[in-house]
Structures are given as structure tokens and as C-alpha cells.
Amino acid sequence: MIFLKKKGEYISTSFSKTETYADIIPKREEKKITAFVTIIRGCDNMCTFCVVPFTRGREKSRDPYSIIKECKFLFKKGYKEIILLGQNVDSYLWYGGGLKKNFKRKEIKNEEIINFSKLLELVAISVPLMRIRFWTSNPNDMSDNVLNVIKKYINICKHIHLPVQSGSNRILSLMNRKHTYEDYIFLIKKIKNIIPNCSLSCDIITGFCNENENNHNETLNLMNYVKYNFSYMFLYSHRIGTYAYKKLIDNVSLSTKKRRLTEIINLQKTHSYYRKIKYIDSIQDILIEGISTKNIHFFYGRNSGNDIVIFPKKNSKIGDFIKVKITNCTSATLVGLL
Ligand code: SF4
Structure with missing residues (x-):
């Protein structure tokens, strides 16, 4: 436990094992389109490159009743979209026995255990x-x-962000990730089987400690198999305090990391285009989020799969749900008509 002295007072900076800050409502954007609702804080996984377990502490799930209350409050306030947020939403777990007695529990039965699938529902x-x-x-x-x-409810978007980090079992093991290449591919097949139209995105780190050319190619192979709709791609650098910082050597040269990252970005661009072009001539349900930065006569919004769509304004306003016919695309954006 760490204490800091401030103006003669001692402040505990240790992580609480129970506090979830459930009733603290964050300040939100004026546009009232999308609101982030935190459902779980911290992370129990100890990926060797990551600072989250040290900066945010152990996983603590938030009272489901306060989550639902906040979502209903946001709806009344005029918000259109909720993003349930957490470092690892799938490990959300709440024991019903801890629910406050004075809540009207219409949705949640006493003593019921709420996991993420139940909360999402x-x-x-x-x-x-x-x-x-x-x-x-x-x-x-x-x-x-x-x-x-996800499949059952029309208002749950058909998009899953599923970080893979690497396509190499050797690197995944050094990263202390709990999945293997085979586990990941098995899950992707299952997702596509249950929700055929589901968009997929991921995080990839290139140039992690000891990553060789073969390991890099394994990541490219995995990308070629999944063909993500989009990815967040990073070049590895040590984060102070992590296991990798203390125990592993950051031994891939910067020029190699940059070259591998360029290869990964270029491949992702071809996959993004491959996915986007399939939308042409389809009708997409769009939530209008704002005015296009490139043309003030156009709005931008997102479809269920989290693709950005640009279209002429015409008889619509920010916050509307509308149908757009997709007529064109780039690797980054869909273009359509109302
Ligand atoms: S990378 Fe994600 S799963 Fe791994 S420790 Fe960090 S927050 Fe947790």
C-alpha cells in the first residue's frame, strides 16, 4: 500500500478491491449521440507488454442495476448509442446477492449471477x-x-473488436496472452458461423521482443485468413513497469519494426477495401453522427458493423437513424445515398 503526504494529510493511492465508482456519472459530449458506460474496471490478465493491471488494478465489475439505470437515464437524455466499456468486458461477473435491497428488481432476480451475456441482454x-x-x-x-x-437482438451492433496482438504462438506465449493461433481461428470460425455478417476488428503489435521474420509472417497469415474490417496496428516499445520491460530485451531494430508495420498496414488496407466493396448496392442502417469534415453538404455516420458512411444531408439531421444505399467506397469509408 502506498501513501502520499499532501499538505499534512495522508492519501491512500492503493487500489480498492471493491470500489467500482458505480454511481459516478461522467461528463459527456454535448452532441448526445454516443455515450460510454463503464461496466468493468481493471484487468486480471497479465499481458507482459501492458500497464493496465498496474495502473487500473484488478478486475472489478460494476453493479448491473446501476448500469441499467444509467443506460435508461441516457436514453431519456436523448442519447442514441451506448458503448459498454471495459478492458475485458467478457469477464464481467456480478453476484446477485450483492444487489442493493431497495432497488425495484424488475429485470434482475434476487441472487442471480450476472455474466456479460446476461448483462448485454x-x-x-x-x-x-x-x-x-x-x-x-x-x-x-x-x-x-x-x-x-448479439445475434438475437437487433439493437446490438454486429461488430466485435477482438485483439489478437500476434499470429505467432511463440510471440503470444512471450506476451503471456492466454490464446493460441488455433484458439483464435476456432473462435473466428464460431463467430462467423453464429453471426455471418459480423464485422471484426483487432489490435496488432509488431516488433515485440524476439519477434523474427517467421513470426511476422505468421501474423500476416492470420490477417489473410480473417480479413479484418479494420485494425489498430502498433509498433512495439517497452512500457516502464511491465514484465517485458523488466525481463525481456526490446531487440527488434526500429527499422525492422517500421518495415513490418508498413507491411501490416498495407495488408490491412487491402482487407478493409475487400470488406467495404462487399457493401456496394446494399442498404445500411446508419446513425448520423455529424457533418463530414471534407464536405459540409454531407453527413457521416456508422452502420452496425462500425464502418463510417458519408452521404448527402437531404431531409435528415444529426442523431437520426436512416437507411443509406451504398454506392461507392475507399478502404476507409463507405459512400452512399439516402
Ligand atoms: S492487454 Fe488487455 S487483456 Fe492484456 S493485460 Fe492489458 S488490458 Fe488486460
Whole structure:
């Protein structure tokens, strides 16, 4: 436990094992389109490159009743979309025995255990006119029940962000990730089987300690198999305090990291284009988020799969749900007509 002295007072900076800050409502954007709702804080996985377990502490799930209350409050305030947020939403777990006695528990029965699939379903039912997204999933915690709930509810977006980090089992093991290449591919097949139209995105780190050319090619192979709709791609650098910082050598040269990152980005661009072009001539349900930065006569919004769509304004306004016919695309954006 660490204490800091401030103006003669001592302040505890240690992580509480129980505090979830459930009733603290964050300040939100004025536009009232999308609101982030935290459902779980911290992370129990100890990926060797990551500072989260040290900066945010152990996993603590938030009271489901306060989550539902906040979602309903956001709907009344005029928000259109909720993103359920956590470092690892799939490991959300709440024991009903801890629910406050004075709540009217219409949705949650006494003593019931609420996992992420149940919470997702409760939120989807509680605010049926809002879009629901969630972020971030972990490949080794995602259950079949979560996939079935996504499929079942029209207001849950058909998009999963599933960080893979590397396609090499050797590197995944050095990263202390709990999944292997084979586990990940098995899960991707299952997702596509249960939700055929589901968009997939991921995080990839290139140039992690000891990554050789063969390991890099394994990542490219995995990308070629999945063909993600989009990815967040990073070049590895040590983070102070992590296991990798203390125990592993950052031994891939900067020029190699940059070259591998360029290869990964270029491949992702071809996959993004491959995915986008499939939308042409389809009708997409779009939530309008704002005015296009490139043309003030156009709005931008997102479809269920989290693709950005640009289209002429015409008889619509920010915050509307509308149907757009996709007529063109780039690797980054869909273009359409109302
Ligand atoms: S990378 Fe994600 S799963 Fe791994 S320790 Fe960090 S927050 Fe947790």
C-alpha cells in the first residue's frame, strides 16, 4: 500500500478491491449521440507488454442495476448509442446477492449471477431503441452465449473488436496472452458461423521482443485468413513497469519494426477495401453522427458493423437513424445515398 503526504494529510493511492465508482456519472459530449458506460474496471490478465493491471488494478465489475439505470437515464437524455466499456468486458461477473435491497428488481432476480451475456441482454431489453456496442473483448473469455445474444437482438451492433496482438504462438506465449493461433481461428470460425455478417476488428503489435521474420509472417497469415474490417496496428516499445520491460530485451531494430508495420498496414488496407466493396448496392442502417469534415453538404455516420458512411444531408439531421444505399467506397469509408 502506498501513501502520499499532501499538505499534512495522508492519501491512500492503493487500489480498492471493491470500489467500482458505480454511481459516478461522467461528463459527456454535448452532441448526445454516443455515450460510454463503464461496466468493468481493471484487468486480471497479465499481458507482459501492458500497464493496465498496474495502473487500473484488478478486475472489478460494476453493479448491473446501476448500469441499467444509467443506460435508461441516457436514453431519456436523448442519447442514441451506448458503448459498454471495459478492458475485458467478457469477464464481467456480478453476484446477485450483492444487489442493493431497495432497488425495484424488475429485470434482475434476487441472487442471480450476472455474466456479460446476461448483462448485454438486460441492456438490450432495457433500452430497445438505442444501439448497443461493447469494447473490448478478450479471445479467451468470449462465450457462445455472448455471440447468441448479439445475434438475437437487433439493437446490438454486429461488430466485435477482438485483439489478437500476434499470429505467432511463440510471440503470444512471450506476451503471456492466454490464446493460441488455433484458439483464435476456432473462435473466428464460431463467430462467423453464429453471426455471418459480423464485422471484426483487432489490435496488432509488431516488433515485440524476439519477434523474427517467421513470426511476422505468421501474423500476416492470420490477417489473410480473417480479413479484418479494420485494425489498430502498433509498433512495439517497452512500457516502464511491465514484465517485458523488466525481463525481456526490446531487440527488434526500429527499422525492422517500421518495415513490418508498413507491411501490416498495407495488408490491412487491402482487407478493409475487400470488406467495404462487399457493401456496394446494399442498404445500411446508419446513425448520423455529424457533418463530414471534407464536405459540409454531407453527413457521416456508422452502420452496425462500425464502418463510417458519408452521404448527402437531404431531409435528415444529426442523431437520426436512416437507411443509406451504398454506392461507392475507399478502404476507409463507405459512400452512399439516402
Ligand atoms: S492487454 Fe488487455 S487483456 Fe492484456 S493485460 Fe492489458 S488490458 Fe488486460
